[in-house]
Amino acid sequence: MLACDASNDSCELEDKVPQGDRKGCFPQWACSWEEVSIMDEKNIPIRTYQVCNVLEPNQNNWLRTDWIPRSGAQRVYVEVKFTLRDCNSLPGVTGTCKETFNLYYHESNEVRESYIKESSFIKVDTVAADESFTQVDVGDRIMKLNTEVRDVKVTTRKGFYLAFQDVGACIALVSVRVFYKTCPLTIRNLATFPDTVTGADTSSLVEVRGSCVNQSEEREEPKMYCGADGEWLVPIGGCFCSPGYEEKGGACKACSAGFYKAKSSDAGCFKCPPHSHSVRDGATVCDCHSGFFRADSDPPSMACTQPPSAPQQLISVVNETSVVLEWAPPRRLGGRSDTSYSLDSQLCLPCGSDVLFSPGQTGLKTTRVVVSELRAHTHYTFIVHARNGVSQASGAGAAQSVSVSVTTNQAAPSPVSSILAIDVTRHSLSLSWQQPDRPNGVILEYEVKFYEKDQKERSYRIMRTFSRSVDVTGLNPLTVYVFHVRARTAAGYGEFSAPFEFSTNSDPFPLIGEGVNSAFLLLSVSGVGILLLISAAVFIISRRRSKYSKTKQDSEEEKHLNPGVKIYVDPFTYEDPDQAIHEFAKEIDVSSIHIEKVIGMVGEFGEVCSGRLRVQGKREIYVAIKSLKAGYSDKQRRDFLSEASIMGQFDHPNIIRLEGVVTRCKPLMIITEYMENGSLDAFLRKHDGQFTVIQLVGMLRGIASGMKYLSDMSYVHRDLAARNILVNSNLVCKVSDFGLSRVLEDDPEAAYTTRVRRKIPIRWTAPEAITYRKFTTASDVWSYGIVMWEVVSYGERPYWDMNNQDVIKAIEEGYRLPAPMDCPVVLHQLMLDCWERERAERPTFSQILNMLDKLIRNPGTLRTMLESGMGSEVCVSVLPEVCVPEWSVCEWLQSIGLERYRDTLAAAGYTSLDSLLALTHQ
Ligand code: AMP
Numbered sequence: 001m002l003a004c005d006a007s008n009d010s011c012e013l014e015d016k017v018p019q020g021d022r023k024g025c026f027p028q029w030a031c032s033w034e035e036v037s038i039m040d041e042k043n044i045p046i047r048t049y050q051v052c053n054v055l056e057p058n059q060n061n062w063l064r065t066d067w068i069p070r071s072g073a074q075r076v077y078v079e080v081k082f083t084l085r086d087c088n089s090l091p092g093v094t095g096t097c098k099e100t101f102n103l104y105y106h107e108s109n110e111v112r113e114s115y116i117k118e119s120s121f122i123k124v125d126t127v128a129a130d131e132s133f134t135q136v137d138v139g140d141r142i143m144k145l146n147t148e149v150r151d152v153k154v155t156t157r158k159g160f161y162l163a164f165q166d167v168g169a170c171i172a173l174v175s176v177r178v179f180y181k182t183c184p185l186t187i188r189n190l191a192t193f194p195d196t197v198t199g200a201d202t203s204s205l206v207e208v209r210g211s212c213v214n215q216s217e218e219r220e221e222p223k224m225y226c227g228a229d230g231e232w233l234v235p236i237g238g239c240f241c242s243p244g245y246e247e248k249g250g251a252c253k254a255c256s257a258g259f260y261k262a263k264s265s266d267a268g269c270f271k272c273p274p275h276s277h278s279v280r281d282g283a284t285v286c287d288c289h290s291g292f293f294r295a296d297s298d299p300p301s302m303a304c305t306q307p308p309s310a311p312q313q314l315i316s317v318v319n320e321t322s323v324v325l326e327w328a329p330p331r332r333l334g335g336r337s338d339t340s341y342s343l344d345s346q347l348c349l350p351c352g353s354d355v356l357f358s359p360g361q362t363g364l365k366t367t368r369v370v371v372s373e374l375r376a377h378t379h380y381t382f383i384v385h386a387r388n389g390v391s392q393a394s395g396a397g398a399a400q401s402v403s404v405s406v407t408t409n410q411a412a413p414s415p416v417s418s419i420l421a422i423d424v425t426r427h428s429l430s431l432s433w434q435q436p437d438r439p440n441g442v443i444l445e446y447e448v449k450f451y452e453k454d455q456k457e458r459s460y461r462i463m464r465t466f467s468r469s470v471d472v473t474g475l476n477p478l479t480v481y482v483f484h485v486r487a488r489t490a491a492g493y494g495e496f497s498a499p500f501e502f503s504t505n506s507d508p509f510p511l512i513g514e515g516v517n518s519a520f521l522l523l524s525v526s527g528v529g530i531l532l533l534i535s536a537a538v539f540i541i542s543r544r545r546s547k548y549s550k551t552k553q554d555s556e557e558e559k560h561l562n563p564g565v566k567i568y569v570d571p572f573t574y575e576d577p578d579q580a581i582h583e584f585a586k587e588i589d590v591s592s593i594h595i596e597k598v599i600g601m602v603g604e605f606g607e608v609c610s611g612r613l614r615v616q617g618k619r620e621i622y623v624a625i626k627s628l629k630a631g632y633s634d635k636q637r638r639d640f641l642s643e644a645s646i647m648g649q650f651d652h653p654n655i656i657r658l659e660g661v662v663t664r665c666k667p668l669m670i671i672t673e674y675m676e677n678g679s680l681d682a683f684l685r686k687h688d689g690q691f692t693v694i695q696l697v698g699m700l701r702g703i704a705s706g707m708k709y710l711s712d713m714s715y716v717h718r719d720l721a722a723r724n725i726l727v728n729s730n731l732v733c734k735v736s737d738f739g740l741s742r743v744l745e746d747d748p749e750a751a752y753t754t755r756v757r758r759k760i761p762i763r764w765t766a767p768e769a770i771t772y773r774k775f776t777t778a779s780d781v782w783s784y785g786i787v788m789w790e791v792v793s794y795g796e797r798p799y800w801d802m803n804n805q806d807v808i809k810a811i812e813e814g815y816r817l818p819a820p821m822d823c824p825v826v827l828h829q830l831m832l833d834c835w836e837r838e839r840a841e842r843p844t845f846s847q848i849l850n851m852l853d854k855l856i857r858n859p860g861t862l863r864t865m866l867e868s869g870m871g872s873e874v875c876v877s878v879l880p881e882v883c884v885p886e887w888s889v890c891e892w893l894q895s896i897g898l899e900r901y902r903d904t905l906a907a908a909g910y911t912s913l914d915s916l917l918a919l920t921h922q
Contacts, residue, residue, distance in 0.1 A: 032061040033164075038172065041145065052170035054090055054097040059168035062118070065176065067111045069159040073180030074200035075228070078103065078162060079149045081177075084129035085170030100128045102165040103150055107157035121163050125150050145174060153200050183226035187213060187250050189238025191222030202228045212239035215252035217264045240264040244282035254282035262300040274303035275335075295389035306334035307391040307400060311341060311367070311384050314402045320411040320491075321440065322372040327384055327402065329367060336388045340364055343371070344383040344401070354437070376411040376440035376491070413487040413494035414438040416446075421502040426477035429502055432469035433485050441489035448472070453480040453501060456840070458847075475504045568715040571645035577638045581661060584648030588613070588660035588671055595625055599678070605629045605636060610674055613659055622674035623659055627667040637668065643739035644670045650713070654706030656726055656736040675726035675734065680787075683727045685795035693824060693862045696791050699733045700827075701852040706735040707784055708845035711777040718775050720783035721749065721764045722790040751804050762804040763797075767811055768839060778839035784848065785834025786817075792827060793820035811835075824862040826855060 033049045040046045053059045070076070080103065087097035104121035131144040154160050164173060183206075185195045191210030199206045210222035220237035227233050241252035243261055246268045255261050255269035260283040272278055272286035276294075285300040292304035308330040317324040325343070333339055342362040358370045374380060383403040391400070413436040423430040431448060448470055451460035463470055475481060480503045484496035571580035592614050600608035605628050614620040628640045647658040647670075662669035677683045680699070691699075703725055710717060717735065724737035750759035760770055766782035768774040786798050798817060799807045816835050819828035830851060836842045843851070855861055 032059070032166070033063040033173075036172070040174075046174060048172040048174050050172040051166045052085065053166075054085075054087065054093050054168055054170050057096045057168070059096075059098075059166060061166040062163055063166075063173070064116070064161050064163035065178075067108060067113065067159045067161055068178055070154050070157070071180075072197050074155050074197065075151055075153050075202070076160070076178055076180045077149055077151045078105075078124070079147060079175075079177040079179070080127060080164075081145055081147050081174040082127075082129070083133060083145055083172045083174065084131075086133060087170075089133075090170065096168050097170070098166075098168040100126050100167070101169055101171055102126050102167065104163040104165060105152050105154070105160050106163070107154055107160045109158045111159070113161070116161065121161075124152050151202075155200050181228070181230040183208075183230050183232050186232055188224060188232070188235045189219075189222055190216045190241065190247060190250065190252065191237070191239050193222075193224050193232065196226040198226055198228045198230055204228055205233065210238075213251055215242045215245040215254070216240060217242050219264075219266075240266055243284040256281055257283075260284060260286045260300065270301065273301055276304045293390035293393040295393060298389065303335060305336045305388070305390050306332070307394045308332060308334050308336075308339050308386045308388050310400045311386045311402045314382075314384055314404045316382065316404045316406045318406050318408055320409045321374045321376050321438070322370055323374065323380065323382070323406050323408065324368065324370050325382055325384065325404065326368045330386045330400070334388055334390065336390065339386055339388045341367065341369075342385050342387065343369060344385060373414075373438065374408045375438065376408055379405065379407045381405045410489075410491040411438075411440040412492045413440050413443060413489050415495045416485040416487060416497040419483055419485055419497060419500040421483075421500075423471075424502065424505055424507075426504050426506050426508055427475050428471060428473040429475065429504065430469060430471050431483060431485070431502075433497070435468065436487050436494060439487065439489065440494075441491055443487045443489055445488045446470075446485055447488065447493065448483060448485050449496060450481050450483045452476065453482050458841070458843075477504050477506055479504050566649075566713055568646070568649055568710075568713040571642045577641055577645070578663065580645040581641045581648075581663060583645075585644045585658055585670075586648075586660035587664060588615070588662055588669075590662050590665055590669070592616070593623070593625060593662070593669065593671065599624070602626065605632045606640070613671055621659075622676075623671050624674050626670040626672070628669075629667050639739060640668060640670070643737075646715070646738040647672070647736075650709070650715075652706055652709040653732065654702045654734050655709060656734045672736075673728075673734075675736075676729040677727035677731070679723050680725035680727050680733055681722035681790060681795045683795075684722065684791060688794040693822075693827075694856065694859055695731065697827070697852055697855055697862065699727075699731060700788055700791055701849065701856065702733040703735060703787060704784065704845055704849045704852055706733075707780060708849050710735065711780065711845050716775050716777060717780050717783070718769075719750070719761055719764070720780050720787060721761060722787050722795060723749070725787065763799055763807055766839065767808075767837065770808060774839075776839065777845065778842050781834050781842045781845065781848070782839075784845070785831040788827060788831050788834070789817050789820060792823045796820065822865055824855075825864050826861055 032051045032053050034051070035047060036050045037045050037047055049063055051059075051061050051063075053061065068076075082101075084099055087093055087099055090097055103124040103126075105124055106116055106121045108116075127148050127150070129144075129146040130148075131146055133144040162176065162178065181198045183193075183196045183198065186193050188210065190213050192213055193208050193210045196206055196208050198204070205225040205227055208224050208226055210224065212218050212222070216239040218237070219240045222235070222237040222239060224235045225233045241247050241261075242264050244255055245252040246255060246261060247253075247266065255278070257279055258272055258277065259269035260272060260278050261267065261269045262284055272283075275289045275292040276286035277289065278286045288294055288304035292306055294300075294302065294304050298305075309332040311330055312328040314325065314327040317326075327341075329339065340362075341364040343357060343364075354373055356370075356372045358372065359366065361369075369384075371380075371382065381403055382405075383401050385401040387400070416433045416436050419431055419433045421429045421431055433446075435443065444466075446465050446468065448463040448465065449460055450463075450472065451457055463472065472481075472483075480501055482499045482501050484499055486496045487494050569580075569584075571577060571584070574580040574583075593611060594614070595609045595611040597610055598607055599610050602608060607627050607629065609625045609627070611623055611625050612620050613623040628636065632640070641661065641663065644658055644661045647656065651657070656675070657673045659671040659673065661671065703720075707717070707720065715738075717738070719737055720735070724735070725733045726736050727733055749761040749763065751762055762770060764783045764786045766774075766779035769776075769779040769782075789798060790796065799810070802810070814837075816832055819825070819831075830843070830848065833841075833843050834848070
């Protein structure tokens, strides 16, 4: 009975008129439906059910079908074909004749329900004919067949019955077709969707999951919706053909030979890349031709490649215990760009684990390696391998390498790596250390360099020893010392060790357990006085051995830390230059100035006059009046006044004193104290050879004192030269000429160099200031050394008539001005110290002042002239060779307030300061 036609999007449940047996009639009513054979429009006999009780009122004639199984359908369609007689064509029929019938259904699980109540049926619809016919029509054989379709939801039972109720029409049921709809099996996006029964409601969509066709993989869950009318809607997701397959006509077909497909995708199959092939259908990757390889990381689309040939032209350059290896890339790179190199450490015998390869030993992209930390005088073989991504796959080995043999040179020892201090007392300690890791030969000697941490390396001592320990004595109590040790072999000194810091303590003896003898402790107690004396001696002498006094330096450092110390303010930091000038300089009423004569010229608009100044309530004084005549630019005005703004901040006997300025009327004036002897260079030239060394040193001391004051105020002069020192009638020297741009623009000695834009007084300027404008107090110290030379040579021009470029070159090459005639060696040494290339090595002004003070106090030290005094005992060397000035023990004891020990020391045979140096605690 159930005839489904998939191609029809529907299944027929019943294709005949209901069975007209009597069982189909409801017993309570007369069964009026009759089974009648008639001819259809094509004159073919058909069976129909008819009823035509139009003359009697209240007709209720039922005809029902057999049980119709639902077969999974949820909504069924009932197509009824029928004919209906037009009531108007029936004579004598009034009121009782109808032109409709009713369609009912009843859901049931029973295949043969014997009795169904009328009320059990649910009405589907009242069906009217589109076309009715008359008797005449029938006679003429014109059938007017009506086709009506109704649908009904059937979801509750396994099947249902249909019923037709006639209520007084003249009707013939020709056929009843019952069917439901499905969305037919289909393939979309490589997913198969099965034949699917539509939903229960006219608007319902049934979600259906598709399954990937053969040789395909889900790309995204394939889904579609089956609509109520049997149409597929909204396809989502789908599948891709598996590796080795490509889509053809909605199915996945294997790649043919010579082609491959590596991934599931919607792409087609690819041709095999160079040097590869596939012989069977469905290849996911192509096999490499013999002799060609593919690295694990190579994509299947990449051509098969080969390992590289050996590196070429390996050369080695030995530098002591390092070897530089360089080579050219292999001739054949095998079609790849990932060639790397490695040095085989196993074959590099006897490479120790501490050998360094820079930039590395393996995976090198460069063709140069520096192998260092090798043993001195040792034979090495280095093998350089070239590899690429397929070297491993190909099993390539020695064939792709190249080797070289070298012998390292003799080398200095490596640095000592650790230093220990024991038996620490207030004045001594014992140092010990291990042999360097790589002695590179027989160690002939160790050198210990040490200095007070605060002193940095300005002053240090050196000790030499054959053993790996040394007792260091003569230290200051509670002081941190920095120690470096280096070893020497036949190849020379190695590098100094890193710094090791140890502090002396306040104990006169090492702590017990640190190597001290307790009996010695007892004995020592009685000798405390003499020990104190010895300590003082060693302390003071060792201080004298230092090149520059620490006390002075400390005081200098303290000052920098002291917030009370005045720091110079650059007037150019003021937006308004007049504000600076009035902050630092006093405005003088021009009427209180009396100009006498012109004594000098400065630049185009400047003039220096001497004159007198009478300020109310003060006595008249001689002054120098520097004026700026009309016609100057703003910049010239600012520069001119900046000198006064700077000078006005200073107050020191060796700095020219500013009396005041005239800014409110023209010309602008700067009034300073009058220096009767004018500038130092001219003054010395005028009095060539007329002063004693002590007088010259006195002048230098004054200049140093002024410069110390300036450096304490963090002022860098930049143009310190004898021409810029003024001398008064008492031979007091004062530093003058302040103001950066003015100094360099107006100084006739200032010249442009090729490297910097500003003018620089080349002969007086430190190399770092010439080269990269690094002007510091240390560069002022360099200039001070030149001033010393100018002073001692009575105003000689530094470097005589050498030109500036030659001066720069000579200095760069290490040339320094020689000692002027009759120059005490100590002064020339001080000059040389000022001209140290490394500016940190130069003395500070504080140290210079200290040194000059010492010289003045001990004029004997100045007696040694260069001609006669080379290598004398004058204390100028950084290395503390014996260098105690010519003092007697007695003088020295007096100077330190311990003269009461004079006899004790004399009785013990200590009659010279040198002999005191040999004193030990014992
Ligand atoms: P200045 O511009 O400071 O270099 O001065 C130019 C010249 O004037 C100097 O070389 C001195 O000869 C002279 N001069 C400058 N200031 C004074 C002064 N305060 N006392 C005496 N002469 C001075």
